[in-house]
Amino acid sequence: MKIFIIALRNVNRQKKRSFLLGGAIAFGIMIVTLINGFAGSFMENVADNFSQLFAGHIFIEGVEKTEEGKSIALVRDETILLETVREEGIPVQYINKRSAFGGTVFFQGKSVQQQVVGISWDEEEFLKDRLHLVDGGFENMELKKGIILSQNVAAKLKVEINDTIDIRLRTVFGQLNVGDFVVAAISYDPGLFGSISAYANLEYVNELLTLAPWEYQTLGLFLDDIRLMDVEVQRLYQALGEKVELFERKETVEENPFMAMMRQGEEEEWEGIRYRLFTLNDFLKELEQIVITLNIASVVILLVLLVIIMVGITNTFRMIMYERIKEIGTMRALGMQQGGVKSIFLLEALFLSLGGAITGLFTAGIIMFGLSKIYWGLGTPLSLLMKNGYLTFSIQTGQALMYVIIVALFTLAAAYIPTRKAAKMKPVEALYNIGTFRR
Amino acid sequence: MKRTVFIVLLSLVIITLSWSDPDFSIILADLDNLGNFDDTDYSAVYTIVSEKPGEDQSIIQARLFRRDNKEQFVLLILKPEVQKGQGYLQVEDSIWFYDPESRKFERSTLRENIQGSDAQNEDFNRNSLSEDYEIVNWSEGTLGSFPVYILELEAISRDVAYEKVKIWVRKDRNILLKQEDYSVNGRLLRTSLIPNYLSVGGKYIPSRILIIDALNEGERTQITVSEPSIAIIPDYVFSKAYLERVNN
Numbered sequence: 001m002k003i004f005i006i007a008l009r010n011v012n013r014q015k016k017r018s019f020l021l022g023g024a025i026a027f028g029i030m031i032v033t034l035i036n037g038f039a040g041s042f043m044e045n046v047a048d049n050f051s052q053l054f055a056g057h058i059f060i061e062g063v064e065k066t067e068e069g070k071s072i073a074l075v076r077d078e079t080i081l082l083e084t085v086r087e088e089g090i091p092v093q094y095i096n097k098r099s100a101f102g103g104t105v106f107f108q109g110k111s112v113q114q115q116v117v118g119i120s121w122d123e124e125e126f127l128k129d130r131l132h133l134v135d136g137g138f139e140n141m142e143l144k145k146g147i148i149l150s151q152n153v154a155a156k157l158k159v160e161i162n163d164t165i166d167i168r169l170r171t172v173f174g175q176l177n178v179g180d181f182v183v184a185a186i187s188y189d190p191g192l193f194g195s196i197s198a199y200a201n202l203e204y205v206n207e208l209l210t211l212a213p214w215e216y217q218t219l220g221l222f223l224d225d226i227r228l229m230d231v232e233v234q235r236l237y238q239a240l241g242e243k244v245e246l247f248e249r250k251e252t253v254e255e256n257p258f259m260a261m262m263r264q265g266e267e268e269e270w271e272g273i274r275y276r277l278f279t280l281n282d283f284l285k286e287l288e289q290i291v292i293t294l295n296i297a298s299v300v301i302l303l304v305l306l307v308i309i310m311v312g313i314t315n316t317f318r319m320i321m322y323e324r325i326k327e328i329g330t331m332r333a334l335g336m337q338q339g340g341v342k343s344i345f346l347l348e349a350l351f352l353s354l355g356g357a358i359t360g361l362f363t364a365g366i367i368m369f370g371l372s373k374i375y376w377g378l379g380t381p382l383s384l385l386m387k388n389g390y391l392t393f394s395i396q397t398g399q400a401l402m403y404v405i406i407v408a409l410f411t412l413a414a415a416y417i418p419t420r421k422a423a424k425m426k427p428v429e430a431l432y433n434i435g436t437f438r439r
Numbered sequence: 440m441k442r443t444v445f446i447v448l449l450s451l452v453i454i455t456l457s458w459s460d461p462d463f464s465i466i467l468a469d470l471d472n473l474g475n476f477d478d479t480d481y482s483a484v485y486t487i488v489s490e491k492p493g494e495d496q497s498i499i500q501a502r503l504f505r506r507d508n509k510e511q512f513v514l515l516i517l518k519p520e521v522q523k524g525q526g527y528l529q530v531e532d533s534i535w536f537y538d539p540e541s542r543k544f545e546r547s548t549l550r551e552n553i554q555g556s557d558a559q560n561e562d563f564n565r566n567s568l569s570e571d572y573e574i575v576n577w578s579e580g581t582l583g584s585f586p587v588y589i590l591e592l593e594a595i596s597r598d599v600a601y602e603k604v605k606i607w608v609r610k611d612r613n614i615l616l617k618q619e620d621y622s623v624n625g626r627l628l629r630t631s632l633i634p635n636y637l638s639v640g641g642k643y644i645p646s647r648i649l650i651i652d653a654l655n656e657g658e659r660t661q662i663t664v665s666e667p668s669i670a671i672i673p674d675y676v677f678s679k680a681y682l683e684r685v686n687n
Contacts, residue, residue: 109492
């Protein structure tokens with residue numbers, strides 16, 4: 001117990017030095033914790049934002065083989081699909097129906113490629129909270145031919161609210177068709193995903209695709225909890241597989257389940273109607289690489305900082321030994337064993353590292369709390385990484401604890417060599433400062 | 440007396456016949472036959488000059504190989520340099536697009552626009568107006584100095600890009616001078632003018648086509664044909680291996 005008290009007193013004795021060493025450790029831990037905190041919530045926020053934009057976590061898409069052998073995407077009869085969802089007790093918050101096409105938008109000699117999503121606005125009220133409009137309003141979408149364009153596309157075409165644009169598209173059968181849309185609103189373009197952000201009325205999109213008013217292409221299930229999607233999709237896959245023909249969900253290194261199902265549709269011989277069952281995670285698999293990269297970056301930063309800190313600690317402890325050489329001699333003369341001396345100095349190093357690490361975690365916590373209270377708005381390029389315009393952080397306790405242990409071990413290792421040399425000194429030599437502390 | 444009656448009856452028959460509608464199905468079949476090479480192979484170099492507002496003029500040159508009796512066709516891009524080696528291949532009902540950079544074949548369709556121009560794959564393939572469309576209306580008119588039949592066609596199947604088509608056919612001989620293509624909901628999409636034809640092995644193919652985009656004001660594409668030939672094309676040309684090999 002005395003050893004602990006002596007070690008603590010020694011740390012406290014050299015406040016400036018302890019502050020600098022502990023501060024370096026605290027800074028390293030703080031940076032790493034901030035990166036990990038951001039990476040931890042990255043996937044959750046991105047998935048959450050995408051689920052709002054795509055209107056679901058689990059999707060069912062119908063594909064019908066025509067008499068001419070063409071594959072067309074549509075859901076003609078939703079009864080079995082909805083019945084199965086109900087019977088299986090899938091925890092669904094909303095069910096959405098959408099149709100979409102990719103086309104070329106024309107306006108006064110200018111043209112851009114654009115994906116247009118047909119939405120039933122009465123059923124997808126929540127999208128209005130997610131879409132950040134910079135001009136116009138959702139009330140304009142009461143017009144059958146209304147369309148919401150992204151800021152970027154609107155700027156390229158130089159269109160304003162109430163301008164009429166033409167969009168050339170292909171029907172589900174592949175024939176050319178033209179829609180004349182009225183610009184109802186312009187939405188903020190998050191940049192990365194501008195091409196997915198044109199929204200129109202489902203009724204008109206269906207008409208242009210030559211679908212019946214009650215038909216659509218994709219059924220989106222918005223679950224109560226986004227984390228359930230991988231479990232629930234397996235359950236739904238099993239249950240639906242007994243009632244309708246499904247494309248096989250399989251994942252390989254080269255392609256995600258969605259791509260695999262698209263390929264099956266092209267390569268395999270089949271007839272009638274088949275359904276593709278996929279999740280948001282199937283699309284977002286590639287984004288997981290970003291999280292992995294962030295985690296690797298944080299570990300590399302931690303290691304670099306640790307190496308710098310270790311060099312500092314080794315040098316500092318050499319100096320400490322030199323300064324306290326007579327004190328060591330006195331303690332040894334009074335009967336303290338080599339192990340006792342070693343323990344005092346190692347405990348000093350441990351207290352420094354723990355104090356620094358805990359301060360670092362605490363500081364990171366304060367910064368994260370502060371950042372998470374700032375409303376950054378939905379009109380920023382980072383809005384897809386945030387939750388309703390707020391930054392969020394997610395810390396894994398195990399990971400934080402692991403970093404503290406690593407820092408403690410590194411600090412102990414750095415202090416060990418000078419500590420061992422100090423402990424091995426003879427009391428007489430130390431008292432008379434003979435030979436001093438050998439370098 | 441008998442002779443007079445015979446002459447009167449004959450005149451009546453002639454007048455009645457001249458008043459009856461021309462057989463437009465024959466005209467459509469003739470138009471198809473005019474540019475189809477069912478007994479020989481056909482190859483030519485097509486130059487596609489595309490103009491879009493606010494953009495530089497783009498020139499694409501491609502060599503076309505056709506074997507109409509087997510419904511085979513290969514379109515190999517020769518220019519510009521960055522697209523050289525790309526190609527379209529029809530094998531039975533499938534159309535493939537090959538990109539030498541990725542060394543991959545992707546599925547395409549006859550209705551696909553070629554390299555962003557207004558020209559489509561099917562503009563280079565065998566004609567099939569009589570198989571794909573039925574005549575829903577006709578009238579007479581004049582185009583330039585030529586008296587023409589103006590035929591309004593509607594697609595029989597959904598395999599064609601344009602649901603409705605309007606064509607101007609010379610009255611004195613079955614040659615297509617102008618074509619308007621419409622969308623499913625009846626919007627004019629493009630107008631093609633064919634001022635010149637050239638004779639190849641007893642057939643007539645347009646030597647120059649001007650396509651005007653009706654949606655994008657100022658966008659137009661001109662196709663000119665050179666080096667037409669009916670020489671036999673080796674079988675290997677109509678294969679994926681050829682597109683892969685021709686780039687090496």
